[in-house]
Amino acid sequence: MALPFLLDRRSFLQRTAVGAAALCGWRTSGERAPLPHFTPRARRVVYLHMVGAPSQLDLFDHKPALSRWHGQDLPDSVRQGQRITTMTSGQQRLRIQNTNRTFAKRGACGAWISDLLPHLAQCADELAIVRSMQTDAINHEPALNLVQTGHELPGRPSFGAWLAWALGADTRELPAFVVLHSSWSGPKQDQALYSRLWGAAFLPAEHQGVLLRSQGDAVLFLQDPPEVSRAARAQQLAALAALHEVAQARFGDADITARQRQAELAFRMQAAVPELVDLASEPGHVTARYGPDVHTRGTFANNALLARRLLERGVRCVQIYHRGWDQHRDLERDLPLQCRDVDQPIAALLGDLRQRGLLDDTLVVWTSEFGRTVYAQGSPGDPHYGRDHHPRCFTTWLAGAGVRAGHQHGATDELGYNTVCDPVHVHDLNATVLWLCGFDHERLTFAHEGRDFRLTDVHGKVVRALLA
C-alpha cells in the first residue's frame, strides 16, 4: 500500500491539535504537510492580483525612447518572430505606441512610477519592483492558471491552498485562505474568473480559498433563518453534542467528535465573521486613509481594509482579485479609472500594516498574469487605442516580510518588449514567495496519481536578489 494512505489517525489528531486551519476540520485521507524547512520570514501573505494585465509601460516600466519610436513599426529584430495573439496578428502593422503618462523617480530608491499611481509612488521605498517578469502563456486563462497554480492547464492547487495546507491558520474562527473579489471601474465586459484559481485541486479540499462575499452573507450559509434565534442554535448545539457523545460511544469513530467540534466552530464563526466585516470599529482616520470607497462593500478599498483585518486575526493568505485591466481598447480612458480603484487602498494597506508592525512578517505581492504590448492595438492614430497581451515582460512588485525594499530588479530593452536583464519567470516568483514563507519549493510536494506535485512543477529558482 502506498505510504500516504497508511497515516494513522493519531497523526491526524496531532496535526489538528497543533492548529491546522480552523476551517480545515479533519482529514480522513491525505498526506501530512511538512513543517517549514526554515524559519519563515513571512507569517502571512496578501496577494493582489490585477486580472486582465495592467500596462506596465504606462505604470512602472519607463521607456523614454518610446517618444522617438512612436508610430514606427515594431522592428523584426525586436519581435524576433515571436508569436502574438490573433487579436493583433491580423493588423497590417504593429506600431509603437508611446505612453502619455508622466514618469518620475520616486522615493530614496528612485523607482520609476507613473503619475497614475500617486499614492503608491509615496511607498516606493517599501517595494521591490521586478520589471523583468515573464510567463509562458499569452491568453488570460492559461496565464492565470500558470501564475496561480504553476501550470497552464486546470487541475493543480492554487498558491494559497498550498500555503493553507502547509501552514494552516493562526485562528480558530476563520479559514487559512480567504479570497476577495473586487468591483472595478473599467468596462464590465471582462474575463470571467474561475473557482479553480483558489481551489485546492488534489490537496485536501478544506484548504481551498474561502470566498468572503460582498453581497448576502459574507461567508456562505452564515445567516440563520429568521425563526431560529441564537439561543435556539445554542440549544441545538448542546443537543447535538449529547447525541454525538452517544454515537461516539457506540461507533468509536473519532470523526464524530471532529464533526461536533466543527459544528461548534460554525457557531462561533456566525459571530466572528459579521464582526470582521463590520468596519464600525475602525477609527475614522484609518478608514479615511483607504479612500471614499472603503465603506462600499466589494470595492477594492473595502477589500484592502478587510484584508488587514483578516491578517490581524490570523488568516494565512488573503487573495484580492481586481478585474478590468484588459485594455485592448480605450486604454487612455480606462487605465486611469482602474488605477484609481486600487492606488490609494494599496498605499493605505501598506501604511496600515507598517504602522501596526505587521509588515515585518506580512508579504505583499502585486502582480498580474502577463503584461501589455508596446505596439498599439487598433487602427493607426486611433484615439481609442489599446495594447495587446504580452507575456515576454511585465512588472510585479513585492513588499513587506523579508523583501529587499527599494530594490529595482531586472530590465527590459529600450522598447520594453524583451527582457534584457535578470528575467524572473512566474515559477521563480512562486519559488521566492514560498521561500519567504519558509519552504524550499522543491521539497514542498504532494503525492498524487503516481507522482509528487509541486507549486513550481519542475521549474523555478528563488530570486535571491529580492530577499533582504
Place this chain on the structure above:
Amino acid sequence: MQRDDGAWLATGPVPQQADYAFAGDALPAGVRALRLWALPDAALPARGPGRAENGNFVLGEIEVEVLHAGQWQRVAFASAEADYAQPGYPAAHAIDGDPATGWALSGRHEATALCLQFAEPLPAGPLRLWLRQQTRHGQHVLGCLRMEAATVEVAGPLAAHRAAATALQQYEADLPRCMVSGELPTPRAVHVLARGRYDQPGERVAPGTPLFLPPLPADAPADRRGLAAWLFAPQQPLVARVAVNRLWLRHFGRGLVATPHDFGVRGAQPSHPELLDWLASEFVACGYDERHLHRLLVQSATYRQSAVQDANHRARDPDNVWLARMPRVRLPAEAIRDQALAVAGLLLERRGGPSVRIQQPPGIWEAIALPGSNTEHYAADQGDDLRRRSLYTFWKRTAGPPLLLTFDAPSRETCVVERQTTITPLQTLALWNDTGMVDAARAFGRRLAAVALDQDAIVLAFRLLLQRQPDAAEQRVAATLLANAGQDREAALTLLASTLFAHDEALHRN
C-alpha cells in the same frame, strides 16, 4: 478573382474590415429581388464562406443603387431572408441601416442564400452595389459570393417555404438536446506541441495506447471504437479490475486497491488480490452487469457487518484494511440533499427531463461570471423541480452549487475518481441555513407534528433519518430540546429535524 462558375473569390491578405463594391450591367425593368450566395471554397479558412479563421463573416449592410433618368438612386428593401443565420445575426441586420449589426453564419460552411426583396420593382438600368463589412470582429469578411437578380414575384413560394421552415425549426427546437462526439470524416492532424505552445507543432502523432500496454487490436480502427474493442477484449484484465475496484470503493469507502486512479507502479498493491480477481472475472462473466455486482457487494457478509469499532479494531487495523468491521462511509453530497428531501416527504422521484437550478445563495454566479454571458445571473427554479433528486442539478463548472461543493462534490472541471471526505464548519452551516435544507427541515417538522405525542414524533424522526429507534439517552436529549424550544410545536420539531440533519450518523452509512 472570378471562379469558373462566375462566383467571386477574395484573395490576398485578409483585411480586418472591407467594403466590397460591385457594378453590374444594365438590367431589364421589373427586377424585384436579388439573391446573394455566400459560397464555400477550398481556398478559404475552414472552407469559408468567410475569411475569418473559422470561415465566418459578418455582412454589416447591403446598399444598392440603380441608374435611372441619369441619377443614381438608392433602392429601398422590403425584406431580407436567408437559408440560415447565426443566432443574434439575422438576415434583417444586413438591411437595417446599422452597419454595426449584420448577417453571419458561424459554423455553416455550405452555400447559403440571402434573398433581398425590393420595396418596388426596379426601373431598367445598371445597378451598383456595396457590401459593407466594417465588423468589429476583424477579418470577418466574405470570401466567396455570387449574385443573381430575379424579376419574378418570389413572395408566394417563399411564404410556403417559410411556413414549412418555421414548423421544422419549432419541431427541432422542441427536441431535447445533448452533446455527442463523433469521428471526423478525415481525422485532424495532431502534433506534439513543443513546450505546449500552439504555434510550435512538432512530431505528428497518431492514436494509440501507451507503449507499456498492449497495442490496439490490429483489425479495429484507431479511434474510439478501436479503444472500446481494446478495453473489452477477452484477454484484457485491467478494465474489469479497475471497474470493480471503483464499485467496491463506493460501497466500502476504500478500494481493494487504495489508489483507484493508479494501478501503475506507484499505485498501491491490492489488499485482497484474489478477491479483486474473482470480482473482476465475475464482472466479465456476467457481461459487465453493474447491477449484479452492486447486489453481490451489498449482500455480502462483509457489507452486512456492524460499523461499530472497538479498541481492538483500532489498535490492530486502524484503517480497517482487513474489514473486520463495516467502515462508516460518508454519504455523497447529492445523497445528503436527497435524503433530507425524502425524510421530509418532499422527494419527487420523476425520472429524466432538463436539469434543475436548485436554491443557492445570491451572487455565486455574478461574482465571477463573464459579464453578459448566459450564466451570469442565477435564478433558482420553482415548485416541484426543487424536489427532484440532486442528480438533476444544473451545473456551472466554474461556480458549482455551493451546497453540493461543501460536501465534497467535485467541481467537474477535471475527472475525480475518488471524492475527498472533509469535515468542515461550512457543512454544519449549510445543513442549517441553506434555503433548500431549511425548507426540508420545515417540511420534516410538519410531518413530525402530525404525530400526537412528542415521544412518538422523536421515534419517527430517528427511524426516518437514522433507520433505528432512539435509545433512552437520545430520547431524553430530544425531549429536552423540544421542551426548551417554546410553545410552537411545529417550530420545535423543525428544530429537532435540523439538529438531526447535522447528526454525524445521518451523514454516514453506519
